[in-house]
Amino acid sequence: MITLTIDGRQVSVPPGTTVLDAASWLGIRIPTMCHVPGIEAAASCFLCAVQIEGRRTLSPSCAMPVAEGMVVATGTEDVRTARRMALELLLSDHAGECVAPCAAKCPAGLDIPGFVHALATQGIATGDTRQAMQVIGRHLALPGSLGRICPRLCEQACRRCDLDQGLAIGALHRYAADRDRAAAVPYLPPRAPATGRSVAIVGAGPAGLAAAWYLLQNGHACTLFDTHPLPGGMLRYGIPAYRLPKDALDAEIAGLRALGAEFHMSARWGEDFTLAALRQVHDAVFVAIGAQNAQGLGCPGEGHALPGVGFLEQLAQGNPPPLGSDVIVIGGGNTAVDCARSAVRLGARNVRILYRRGRQEMPCLMEEVEAAEAEGVHVDLLVAPLRLERQATNLLLTCRRMSLGEPDASGRRRPVPVEGSDFVVACSTAIAAIGQSVERALAEREGLRITAWGIAAEARTLATNLPGVFAGGDAVLGADLAVRAVAAGRISAASIHQYLTGQAVTGEPAIAGIAMQPVDDAERAAIFRAIERAGRVRSPGIPMERRLAGFDEVEEALPDADAAREARRCLTCGCRKADCCLVRSLATEYGVDMYRFAGQRRRFSQDLSHPEIVYEPGKCISCDACVRIAAAAGEELGLATIGRGFEVAVAVPFGKPLSEGLRHAAQRCAAACPTGALALRTARACDCAE
Ligand SMILES: Cc1cc2nc3c(=O)[nH]c(=O)nc-3n(C[C@H](O)[C@H](O)[C@H](O)COP(=O)(O)OP(=O)(O)OC[C@H]3O[C@@H](n4cnc5c(N)ncnc54)[C@H](O)[C@@H]3O)c2cc1C
Ligand code: SF4
Ligand code: SF4
Ligand code: SF4
Structure with a gap:
């Protein structure tokens, strides 16, 4: 020895x-x-x-x-540096994408190909969407609500946009959630044994609800405190029912209750309890109070205008204020469009949105603006309010025309007043919907550090300056998007779990990933080679008379056949071995800069000729493992490393197809391949050797 x-x-x-x-x-x-x-x-x-x-x-x-x-x-440090460098060199010409482009753009990082695949292969045909809900639930809480209202940044990045139209991703996760809700026993994730630790969550909006969803799964008790009578935050008291019916939201909240969440409603932080008191009773606190305060018009007479979120809240509580027949809404975002569409439904005859920038600059989905216009709302662009006065029963709003100047800090073109263009409009009600702000004074009074727009929290962990206190959602970002609030809830839950279990608080692990940017025409042709063009399905909408007569949901659920057709349009992009690729996991472990030596990369191509495996040469790192396995298995032709330098690749000798080179050893080669170059055909199969 x-x-x-x-x-x-x-x-x-x-x-x-x-x-x-x-x-x-x-x-x-x-x-x-x-x-x-x-x-x-x-x-x-x-x-x-x-x-x-x-x-x-x-x-x-x-x-x-x-x-x-x-x-x-x-x-040693030398060894680690050499390994890091070896990985960076291997990745320098890699033609692959770890994560599908759609998933990379979803702020919550939803595994879109994963859940769509579950729907396409099993969920829709059997009516059992549990598997899809399981995949969704790993990254996204409230998928039914978000499927209805999310601006769907993912769809704009869908690869199919280059062929025909992006996949209807939001409609599909809404479909999965609605189907699950209708099941005899809706999906609930497993819950770890109780840890005996408790978390107080201040604010039961999407951020707070999402935090509870993940903390409860880890066995921590969660109590949510909220000033409103019912949970849901802006999803309940802001967004009107014609976009998000409250029974859909209630069903998702029922899931949280079933997991064990406790709710203390009509309890206001700053009046009914303090942060210090919560910290004494609970082991950690998550502050998710949103951006609930309406901003004023910032012009003389602003007090005559109804605050947009106040109006929507009254509406949600069933007692909307009388509006009269001529309603002016000032603002260009979601709140403004929701106020205008609600005013139409409440019977106002002339509803007009005034926005100080152009249509392109409106911070809401263009589909929403178009829907408002179809319902009779008039959108008047490049107009800013100067003064609001009451005259008898009417209001007089003096406005000034604007033109568009250079882009400002937000990247949108700055409105510039046009001198001498003032004009006056009369209305029965003016609604100010120009933004919401965070109650920063309260947070500061309670010892939390603040920023110009919200509570200060560390970006990766969402930890605040107070030990054991975390913050997220609109409360940190200022008025933003529900999907980002839900993502913040999940991130904070990961940090809080680390905090409660005595680990270093580092937030969610950052997993290395590489993307193909840009994809050229030849690669696009390779990707779409076997794909037929097919336009996306549209959610059916209710007839206009029903739309105008009340608050029924405008966009109906996808019928089963349409959902199946849409799910089948998904190309299941991303790497088949994303979860078990050795290069990726080592790149994560060694903190590799994926693009450090990025230069000209290899072209993406795909060999689908083998019945068991798929070969993507651009991901091959020439490790030779498959060549040696094929030889050891006694393959007649086997594989060989062919070409030189940049063009080097593994191939079957004499230009023969892969099916002839690998008659017996294909699965072993795919299992041993350390990257996604050789993978089982079974989509998203994790065929790593471990
Ligand atoms: C009219 C409108 C339309 C919108 N449309 C869209 C859309 O189409 N798509 C989209 O993605 N986003 C939309 N948004 C934005 C989205 O609703 C928010 O980004 C999201 O709700 C933020 O979630 P949150 O949990 O951080 O805060 P919130 O939803 O605001 O929830 C905060 C919660 O904290 C509670 N709270 C506040 N202060 C206290 C206190 N002192 N004590 C106790 N509880 C307190 C509140 O009652 C509330 O329940 C819209 C917002 C509005 C107002
Ligand atoms: S939450 Fe929004 S961005 Fe994410 S997958 Fe759903 S629709 Fe797309
Ligand atoms: S085709 Fe499917 S996986 Fe590919 S980008 Fe579109 S939704 Fe994502
Ligand atoms: S196993 Fe074969 S295909 Fe995979 S990286 Fe190594 S040489 Fe390339």
Whole structure:
């Protein structure tokens, strides 16, 4: 036996053992990508490099036999730097995308191809959407509500936009949630055994509800405190029922109650309780009070205008104020459009939105503006209010025309007043819907640090300056989007869990990922080669008379057949091995800069000729593992490394198809391939060797 020392520990192994294997006897993991147990070493990836005392350079441990008295160090800074560099070089020309482009754009990082695949293969046909809900629930709470109101940033990034039209992603997760809601036993995620720890959540809007959804799953008790009588935040008291019916929201909140959430409603932080008192009773606090305060018009007479969110709240509580017949809404965002469309439904005859910038600059979905116009709302652009006065029963609003100047800090073109363009409009009600702000004074009074727009929280962890107190959603970002609030709830839950279990508070793990930017015409052709053009399905809308007569939901659910057709349009982009790719996990472990040496990358192409596996040569790192496995398996043709330099690739000799090269060893090759270059055809199968 030969005795050597690895990382300060002695081990005796038979002669001929490699340093890599000797280390594994000690339980020391040395990373390697090209090593295949039982097959001769290739020493090509250099990831297994170690420092051997007395040698000037690092040595590949997979090809280095042990020697008596050898002293090996496997994790020195030099070794780590060499591994990081080896990975960065391997990735420099990688033609792959770890995450589908749609998922990369969803602020919550929803696994879109994953849940759509679950719907397409099983959920829609059987009516059982539990599997889809399980995939959705890992990243996204409240999928039914968000499917209705999210501006769907994901759809704009959908690869199908380059072929026909982006997938109806929001409508599909709404479909999954609505189907689940109708099931005898709706999906509930498993809950870990109770930890005995409790979290107070101030604010039961989407951020607070999402935090509870994830904390409860980890076994922590959650109590939500909210000043309103019912939970939901702006989803209940802001967004009107014709976009988000409250029974859909209630069903999602019922799921939280079933998981064990407790609600203390009509309890106002700053009046009914203090942060200090919560911190005494609970082990951690999440502050998610949103941006609930309406901003004034900022002109003389602003007090005559109804605050937009106040009006919508009264409406949500069933007692809308009388508006009269001529309503002017000032603002260009979601609140303004919702106020105008609600005013139409309440019977106002002339409803006009005044916005100081252009249509392109309106901070809401264009579909919403178009829907408002179809319902009779008139949108008057490039108009700013100057003065509001009461005259008998009417209000007189003096306005000034604007033109568009250079872009401002928000990237939108700045409105510039046009001198001498003032005009006066009369109305029965003016509604100010120009924005909402956070109650920062309250937060500051309670010892929280604040920023210009909300509560200060560390970006990755959402920790505030007070130990054990976290904050997120609109309360931190200022008035924003529900999907970002839901994402903040999940991130804070990860941090709070770390805090409660005595771990370092680092937030969710940041997983390395690479994307193909840009995709050129030849690659697009390769991606769409076998794909038929098919326009997206549209959610059916209720007839206009019903729209105008009340607050029934305008967009109906997708019928089963349409949902199935839409789900089948998904190309399941992203890497089949994203969750088990060794390059990606090592890149994450070693803090690799994925684009450090990025230069000209290889072209994306796909070989679908084999019945069991898919080959994407642009992801091959030439580790040679498949070549050696095919040879060891006695494949007649097998594989060979062909070409030179940039063009080097694994292929079947003599230009034969993959199915002839790999007659028996295809699955083994796919399992051993350290990247997504060779993968099982089964979409999203995790075929890693572990
Ligand atoms: C009219 C309108 C339309 C919108 N449309 C869209 C849309 O189409 N798509 C989209 O993505 N987003 C939309 N939004 C934005 C979205 O609703 C918000 O970004 C989201 O609700 C923020 O979630 P949150 O949990 O951070 O805060 P909120 O939803 O505001 O919830 C905060 C909660 O905290 C409670 N609270 C506040 N202060 C206290 C206190 N002192 N004590 C106790 N409780 C307190 C409140 O009662 C509330 O329940 C819209 C917003 C409005 C107002
Ligand atoms: S939450 Fe919004 S951005 Fe994310 S997948 Fe759903 S619709 Fe797309
Ligand atoms: S086709 Fe499917 S996976 Fe690909 S970007 Fe569109 S929604 Fe995402
Ligand atoms: S295709 Fe073969 S050579 Fe290329 S990375 Fe995968 S296993 Fe290695």
